[in-house]
Amino acid sequence: MRAFLLLALLAAPASAQSAGQWRGPAHIWAASCGYCHDVGGPGPALKGRRLNPALIAAVVRNGVPGMPNFHAAEIDDRELATLAKYVSAAPASTAKAK
Amino acid sequence: MTTERFLAAAAGIVGRDHVIADPADLAPYARLMLPLPEADHAPGGVVSPASVAEVQALLRLAGEQGVSLWPTSTGRNFGYGTSAVATAGQVVLELRRMNRILDVDPVLCTALIEPGVTYQQLQDHLRGLNLDLWIDFPAPGPLVGPVGNTLERGGGTTPYGDHFANSCGMEVVLADGTLLRTGMGGVKDTTSWQAFRYGYGPFLDGIFTQSNFGVVTKMGLWLMPAPEAHRSGMAVWQEPGDIAKLIDTLRPLRLDGTIGNFGTLADSTITLSGMMKRRDLYDGPGALPLAVSLAAARAKGLGAWQYFFSVYGRPDRIASDWAAIERAMKASGGTLVADVPDPMQVGELSLRTFSILDWVGGHGLAWFSPVTPMRGADAARQMTLARGIMDVHGVDFMTGMTLNGREGLNVMPLVYDRGDADSTARHRACFEALIAGFAAAGYGFYRTGIGFMDQVARVHGQAQIEVNRRIKRALDPGNVIAPGKSGIRA
Numbered sequence: 001m002r003a004f005l006l007l008a009l010l011a012a013p014a015s016a017q018s019a020g021q022w023r024g025p026a027h028i029w030a031a032s033c034g035y036c037h038d039v040g041g042p043g044p045a046l047k048g049r050r051l052n053p054a055l056i057a058a059v060v061r062n063g064v065p066g067m068p069n070f071h072a073a074e075i076d077d078r079e080l081a082t083l084a085k086y087v088s089a090a091p092a093s094t095a096k097a098k
Numbered sequence: 099m100t101t102e103r104f105l106a107a108a109a110g111i112v113g114r115d116h117v118i119a120d121p122a123d124l125a126p127y128a129r130l131m132l133p134l135p136e137a138d139h140a141p142g143g144v145v146s147p148a149s150v151a152e153v154q155a156l157l158r159l160a161g162e163q164g165v166s167l168w169p170t171s172t173g174r175n176f177g178y179g180t181s182a183v184a185t186a187g188q189v190v191l192e193l194r195r196m197n198r199i200l201d202v203d204p205v206l207c208t209a210l211i212e213p214g215v216t217y218q219q220l221q222d223h224l225r226g227l228n229l230d231l232w233i234d235f236p237a238p239g240p241l242v243g244p245v246g247n248t249l250e251r252g253g254g255t256t257p258y259g260d261h262f263a264n265s266c267g268m269e270v271v272l273a274d275g276t277l278l279r280t281g282m283g284g285v286k287d288t289t290s291w292q293a294f295r296y297g298y299g300p301f302l303d304g305i306f307t308q309s310n311f312g313v314v315t316k317m318g319l320w321l322m323p324a325p326e327a328h329r330s331g332m333a334v335w336q337e338p339g340d341i342a343k344l345i346d347t348l349r350p351l352r353l354d355g356t357i358g359n360f361g362t363l364a365d366s367t368i369t370l371s372g373m374m375k376r377r378d379l380y381d382g383p384g385a386l387p388l389a390v391s392l393a394a395a396r397a398k399g400l401g402a403w404q405y406f407f408s409v410y411g412r413p414d415r416i417a418s419d420w421a422a423i424e425r426a427m428k429a430s431g432g433t434l435v436a437d438v439p440d441p442m443q444v445g446e447l448s449l450r451t452f453s454i455l456d457w458v459g460g461h462g463l464a465w466f467s468p469v470t471p472m473r474g475a476d477a478a479r480q481m482t483l484a485r486g487i488m489d490v491h492g493v494d495f496m497t498g499m500t501l502n503g504r505e506g507l508n509v510m511p512l513v514y515d516r517g518d519a520d521s522t523a524r525h526r527a528c529f530e531a532l533i534a535g536f537a538a539a540g541y542g543f544y545r546t547g548i549g550f551m552d553q554v555a556r557v558h559g560q561a562q563i564e565v566n567r568r569i570k571r572a573l574d575p576g577n578v579i580a581p582g583k584s585g586i587r588a
Contacts, residue, residue, distance in 0.1 A: 016197045016214075016215075016216075016219055017197075017216045017218060017219050018194045018195055018197055018214055019194075019195075021197070031218050031222075031240060032240065032241060035240055035447070035448065035449035035452075036449050036452055041450075042372075042449065042450060042452045042453035042455075042456065043452070043456075061126055062125075062126060062129070063129055063461065064461070065456070065459045065460050065461040065516075066455050066456030066459055066460075066461065067455065067456075067461075068129075068131075068174070068176060068180070068241075068455070069126050070126075071126055071127060071173060071192075071194075072118070072123065072126070073144070073173075073192050073194045073195070074172070074194060097450075098441065098446065098447060098448050
């Protein structure tokens with residue numbers, strides 16, 4: 001059991017939430033953004049609005065009133081650009097905020 | 099120049115990609131929610147090590163070059179300083195890259211993790227292993243992690259809500275690079291590092307919390323076996339003056355364990371902040387009037403006070419405990435609403451409470467956090483005292499108090515618009531007046547943010563300041579680690 005668990009632990013680093021370790025923009029959305037920006041969350045809906053990716057990236061990096069900012073060590077510039085494109089292109093969210 | 103030289107040399111330790119020196123890239127690290135000027139707390143750089151050896155090398159280098167490092171885990175100490183530093187120019191030692199889950203023991207229900215591990219990561223991991231273990235997290239759970247929150251002695255709302263009490267064993271790097279494993283961690287081939295907190299001799303873990311005596315690079319924590327059943331509820335009391343009666347009602351239920359978690363005692367305004375914006379309620383001068391808040395709350399079937407709590411255990415115990423709570427609430431004039439869901443109380447991650455950040459739409463938040471002895475008269479006195487000081491400064495009164503058997507943590511958010519210089523100045527003056535007013539009434543504090551640490555340290559007495567200074571001089575005479583944290587300097 002112990003050996004199995006250790007193997008499982010070694011196999012699972014991709015769930016970490018730091019720059020360079022995200023599994024892709026959908027993972028970042030699910031583990032961070034969606035808590036506030038899916039349906040019924042405390043933040044405004046973002047998906048389905050075709051927001052400008054550059055605007056999304058600037059808000060994530062610098063924050064806006066009511067929303068904290070996210071550092072480069074958490075979401076690096078390349079991941080942020082991918083996330084911004086993903087959010088901009090996504091259809092309106094149907095997932096309920098947790 | 100010193101900082102530039104340090105950052106250049108640090109790149110040789112952690113790699114160029116893990117050093118931030120450019121002012122434009124540093125700006126997000128200086129973002130403050132506290133009512134303080136960002137320039138007073140702007141970091142001089144950021145270094146992000148990936149290993150204990152890199153932490154040791156960075157501390158030695160900083161000591162040689164006379165630079166101070168400000169450790170953060172996820173850097174999200176919202177309302178207490180985020181990742182900004184106590185004094186401008188300190189370099190953030192960001193430990194986010196150290197984010198390995200090193201061990202999970204499904205038998206003893208423990209974990210051993212690094213500082214950059216988030217609650218979301220740990221929960222995903224446990225679920226990936228099909229382990230029915232709960233973790234307890236603070237309000238910003240998905241975005242923050244157990245090590246940072248525990249070292250700040252933060253809390254949550256399951257039965258494991260006292261995070262430091264449910265930590266077990268630390269690995270600490272001291273300023274000179276010495277590696278210390280506390281408790282049972284010092285035993286060669288230890289079998290019980292995460293099983294027994296106290297070890298042998300002095301229990302050292304406490305001196306590495308809310309302090310600057312070392313950099314914690316590993317921490318053990320206890321995980322709660324998911325209970326067979328649970329039931330959450332909300333008790334409502336209608337009048338502001340009911341506070342003494344309700345505290346005296348809830349204290350025995352917490353002391354004997356009938357109510358299984360701290361829960362949250364919310365005043366009318368903080369309760370409303372989850373449902374509406376301030377401008378929907380009031381646009382007049384000064385603080386939000388109590389009568390306006392009460393009328394809005396009552397229109398929604400709420401009252402002056404809401405207590406959100408849960409009971410946990412086997413179904414027969416829950417039925418029995420629930421009946422006892424119903425009787426107590428009825429006797430105190432409270433109304434009990436059953437089955438009010440609250441994800442945080444049942445081990446589910448959520449950011450629902452973030453609605454408070456948008457109460458005024460202004461990105462300003464400062465937590466004023468006095469300790470309340472769990473006597474009704476003291477709670478009533480604190481609420482009157484706080485509201486009086488806040489009214490003078492035109493600041494909205496809110497509290498989300500957590501209740502233990504003997505103490506409550508009366509955490510009051512001061513929410514304001516950081517873009518409004520006058521409002522920011524008023525909230526800063528209010529915060530300082532609250533500290534002074536509560537100290538004059540014999541109350542101390544559970545925690546505070548950068549910019550207010552010296553004032554709060556003085557409230558807790560010169561003898562504590564001096565003893566902390568002597569420990570600091572022994573462990574870190576060069577002020578390498580976070581000078582000013584909790585008012586401590588060599």
